[in-house]
Amino acid sequence: xxxxQKIETAVKESGGYLCVGLDLNIKRLPEPVKGDTPDELIGFxxxxxxxxxxxxxxxxxxxxxxxxxxxxxxxVLKGSIDCIPKDxxxxxxxxRGDIGSSAAKYAEAIFDKLGxxxxxxxxxxxxxxxxxxxxxxxxxxxxxxxxxxxxxxxFQLQGEPQMLFESIASKVVEWNVSDNIGLIVxxxxxxxxxxxxxxxxxxxxxxxxxxxxxxxxxxxxxGTMVEWDGISLINSSRGIIYASSGKDFAEAAAxxxxxxxxxxxxxxKKYEQK
Amino acid sequence: xxxxQKIETAVKESGGYLCVGLDLNIKRLPEPVKGDTPDELIGFxxxxxxxxxxxxxxxxxxxxxxxxxxxxxxxVLKGSIDCIPKDxxxxxxxxRGDIGSSAAKYAEAIFDKLGxxxxxxxxxxxxxxxxxxxxxxxxxxxxxxxxxxxxxxxFQLQGEPQMLFESIASKVVEWNVSDNIGLIVxxxxxxxxxxxxxxxxxxxxxxxxxxxxxxxxxxxxxGTMVEWDGISLINSSRGIIYASSGKDFAEAAAxxxxxxxxxxxxxxKKYEQK
Numbered sequence: 001x002x003x004x005q006k007i008e009t010a011v012k013e014s015g016g017y018l019c020v021g022l023d024l025n026i027k028r029l030p031e032p033v034k035g036d037t038p039d040e041l042i043g044f045x046x047x048x049x050x051x052x053x054x055x056x057x058x059x060x061x062x063x064x065x066x067x068x069x070x071x072x073x074x075x076v077l078k079g080s081i082d083c084i085p086k087d088x089x090x091x092x093x094x095x096r097g098d099i100g101s102s103a104a105k106y107a108e109a110i111f112d113k114l115g116x117x118x119x120x121x122x123x124x125x126x127x128x129x130x131x132x133x134x135x136x137x138x139x140x141x142x143x144x145x146x147x148x149x150x151x152x153x154x155f156q157l158q159g160e161p162q163m164l165f166e167s168i169a170s171k172v173v174e175w176n177v178s179d180n181i182g183l184i185v186x187x188x189x190x191x192x193x194x195x196x197x198x199x200x201x202x203x204x205x206x207x208x209x210x211x212x213x214x215x216x217x218x219x220x221x222x223g224t225m226v227e228w229d230g231i232s233l234i235n236s237s238r239g240i241i242y243a244s245s246g247k248d249f250a251e252a253a254a255x256x257x258x259x260x261x262x263x264x265x266x267x268x269k270k271y272e273q274k
Numbered sequence: 275x276x277x278x279q280k281i282e283t284a285v286k287e288s289g290g291y292l293c294v295g296l297d298l299n300i301k302r303l304p305e306p307v308k309g310d311t312p313d314e315l316i317g318f319x320x321x322x323x324x325x326x327x328x329x330x331x332x333x334x335x336x337x338x339x340x341x342x343x344x345x346x347x348x349x350v351l352k353g354s355i356d357c358i359p360k361d362x363x364x365x366x367x368x369x370r371g372d373i374g375s376s377a378a379k380y381a382e383a384i385f386d387k388l389g390x391x392x393x394x395x396x397x398x399x400x401x402x403x404x405x406x407x408x409x410x411x412x413x414x415x416x417x418x419x420x421x422x423x424x425x426x427x428x429f430q431l432q433g434e435p436q437m438l439f440e441s442i443a444s445k446v447v448e449w450n451v452s453d454n455i456g457l458i459v460x461x462x463x464x465x466x467x468x469x470x471x472x473x474x475x476x477x478x479x480x481x482x483x484x485x486x487x488x489x490x491x492x493x494x495x496x497g498t499m500v501e502w503d504g505i506s507l508i509n510s511s512r513g514i515i516y517a518s519s520g521k522d523f524a525e526a527a528a529x530x531x532x533x534x535x536x537x538x539x540x541x542x543k544k545y546e547q548k
Contacts (some may be wrong), residue, residue, distance in 0.1 A: 023376075064372055064379035070387035071348050078345070095372050097396055098338055099423040099487075102297075105338035113344035122371055124398040124418060126425020144398060149373040151400020154445060159433050171428060213373075 003140040003180035006117060007204055010057040010089045011231060016261035017221075019058040019091070019206065021237025022048065022080060024065045028242050030249035038072045042079035048241050049083045051250040052257040058089035058233050060206075061116075074113075081115055089233075090116045091206070095144060097122035097129045107132040111139045118142055120184060120206075123168050130175065140180030143172050145196055148186025148209030157192075165192070169199040182206055185224075187215025187234075194223035197230065205232040210260075211239035217260075218267050226271040236260055277414040277454035280391060281478055284331040284363045285505060290535035291495075293332040293365070293480065295511025296322065296354060298339045302516050304523035312346045316353035322515050323357045325524040326531040332363035332507050334480075335390075348387075355389055363507075364390045365480070369418060371396030371403045381406040385413045392416055394458060394480075397442050404449065414454030417446050419470055422460025422483030431466075439466070443473040456480055459498075461489020461508075468497035471504065479506040484534075485513035491534075492541050500545040510534055 001009070011017060022045055026036050033044045049059065066077040084090050092114055096106040110119045110133075119133050121141040133141035146156055146165040156165045172181055185196045187209035197205065205224050209215035217234070224232045240260070244252030275283070285291060296319055300310050307318045323333065340351040358364050366388055370380040384393045384407075393407050395415040407415035420430055420439040430439045446455055459470045461483035471479065479498050483489035491508070498506040514534070518526030 062372075062376055062379075064370075064376040064383070067383035068379040068387065070383070071352070073383075074345050074348060095396070095399075096338075096369070097371075098336075098369050099421065102336055102338040105336075105342040109338070109341035109344070109347075113342065122369070122396050122398055124396050124429060125369075125421050125423055126428030126430070128423050128425040130425075147373065147399050149399055149402050151402040151404075154400030155398060155438065155441065156400070158441060159438075164429065164433075164438065167429060167432060 002137045003117065007057070007089055007231065009087055013087050014053070014055055014057040014261070015265075016055065016057065017232060017234055017264050018056050018257060018261040019060050019233040019235040020048070020052055020056045020240050020257060021060045021062060021208070021235050022241065023062045023237040024076070024080070030242070030245045032247050032249065038075050038079070041076045042083070045080040046083040047250045048253050051254040052240065053085060053088065055254070055257040055261040056088065058091055059084050060091040060093045060235055062237070063092060063094035078114055089118065091118045091120065091142065092116035093120045095120050095122045097125050099125065100128040100131065103129050104132040111136070118182070120144065123172070127175065134175065134178060134180055137178050137180060140182070142182040142184050142206045143168065145169050145172070145183040146185045146189045146192055148188045148213050148215060152186065152189065166195065166199060169196050173200050173203065176203060184208070186213070187217070187220040188213055190216055190219050193220060197224045197228055200230065201228055202230045204230055206235060207232050208235040210234055211236050217263060221264050221267040222271050225268060234260070234264055276411045277392065281331070281363055281505065283361055287361050288327070288329055288331040288535070289539070290329065290331065291506060291508055291538050292330050292531060292535040293334050293507040293509040294322070294326055294330045294514050294531060295334045295336060295482070295509050296515065297336045297511040298350070298354070304516070304519045306521050306523065312349050312353070315343075315350045316357070319354040320357040321524045322527050325528040326514065327359060327362065329528070329531040329535040330362065332365055333358050334365040334367045334509055336511070337366060337368035352388055363392065365392045365394065365416065366390035367394045369394050369396045371399050373399065374402040374405065377403050378406040385410070392456070394418065397446070401449065408449065408452060408454055411452050411454060414456070416456040416458050416480045417442065419443050419446070419457040420459045420463045420466055422462045422487050422489060426460065426463065440469065440473060443470050447474050447477065450477060458482070460487070461491070461494040462487055464490055464493050467494060471498045471502055474504065475502050476504045478504055480509060481506050482509040484508060485510050491537060495538050495541040496545050499542060508534070508538055
């Protein structure tokens with residue numbers, strides 16, 4: 001199955017466009033799962049995955065949180081990925097980017113050792129830093145384009161006549177010969193998010209920044225999916241996996257996931273009726 | 275000891291500006307150390323470190339090569355770092371870059387779990403992606419500025435009146451309030467390497483791309499160290515650690531390291547006499 005089919009299947013099976021970010025933070029674990037053995041940490045992720053999978057198309061694992069665990073990091077990361085059903089999309093969010101020979105090693109780690117479907121990739125070093133992540137049709141990459149953080153304005157919004165993020169989106173469209181590349185655009189970038197969509201009408205977008213970071217869900221969904229062919233995966237991390245710190249954390253995560261999936265679908269329905 | 279003092283000490287103790295890249299590639303190990311148990315892999319790095327340390331100011335470990343080892347990666351990486359004497363600079367080369375909360379986790383992994391002195395950081399996401407790596411005076415970051423690979427021209431050389439790499443170098447100079455940031459400039463970028471130095475006269479530069487990638491040593495050294503206050507660390511990886519595939523691999527690495535250290539010093543001497 002190629003990446004495009006994989007994403008379409010995951011959206012269909014889960015009934016929507018939700019991506020859940022498994023940002024495993026030991027300091028924020030719910031009381032009932034306090035304990036930091038590798039298997040307890042995997043157990044927390046397994047509970048979240050099992051309770052949210054009916055509403056979730058994709059799981060994104062931010063590698064920073066696993067690397068900060070030190071020697072148990074790989075074991076917990078791999079064990080968590082293994083809990084995700086095969087008909088959901090698995091995104092290893094490491095924002096890697098290096099010269100070709102090193103990028104090939106990162107791709108080997110992410111695709112072969114961890115078993116992820118897609119990696120997030122930083123485009124600063126250009127095509128040969130991206131190529132190893134897009135050279136197989138059953139694997140792919142989401143490329144950082146316009147990020148959700150304050151520092152995004154330092155460089156991404158610079159440049160004339162095209163701003164840097166526009167140059168990158170344009171290049172990525174050229175690189176997408178195997179239908180396995182998407183773009184990352186922060187939901188906080190309300191003024192520009194629709195511009196990314198207009199440069200890349202058909203590419204899947206990965207949109208973080210809803211919730212804790214303050215992005216507007218309605219504008220993200222309406223600006224990138226209404227009247228466009230490309231789909232958008234809307235990511236939420238903390239708002240779902242730490243929805244409750246009590247015994248009901250799994251049920252609360254399920255409820256938050258269902259609510260966000262349904263909100264996205266309602267926005268789509270509302271605009272389609274206009 | 276702050277980072278600036280640490281670098282000065284390492285240069286003084288080793289008599290030069292050499293950085294050795296420990297790009298551990300199982301497929302390229304010398305015959306006598308064939309074997310891929312974690313301790314055998316650490317043993318190879320230990321041999322290289324012990325034989326080159328008299329001529330080497332800094333060791334750079336490209337994290338991609340360790341991550342590609344999968345579950346043993348962290349153990350081998352940490353075990354190798356532990357072999358490096360404390361008066362040498364340890365650079366964890368992961369080219370990380372993420373929003374502040376995630377960048378803080380990467381900094382925790384690299385500085386606290388691994389014990390590296392400096393990280394390599396991708397500036398695409400702006401200041402808050404860099405800040406966690408430069409917030410302690412005894413730790414620091416080398417920022418990707420103008421890289422040695424072909425794809426560098428895709429985005430880094432774009433922009434007017436300033437090209438992107440110039441904007442980044444200028445910003446980094448502003449960010450360097452704690453004297454703990456350096457810039458990465460590929461030796462292959464012969465036309466621009468001196469321009470980076472003129473924007474950042476006092477910052478340490480990390481210069482990869484000598485040897486296998488085709489960079490010109492004389493231009494890199496003369497363009498960034500003659501008549502400038504800032505020092506440059508010249509990196510070589512494959513040319514040193516795989517200098518021989520036979521029983522004499524450690525002696526060959528020592529010899530290649532000494533030769534490169536001395537060549538750099540001879541270039542400096544030659545230009546200073548002019």
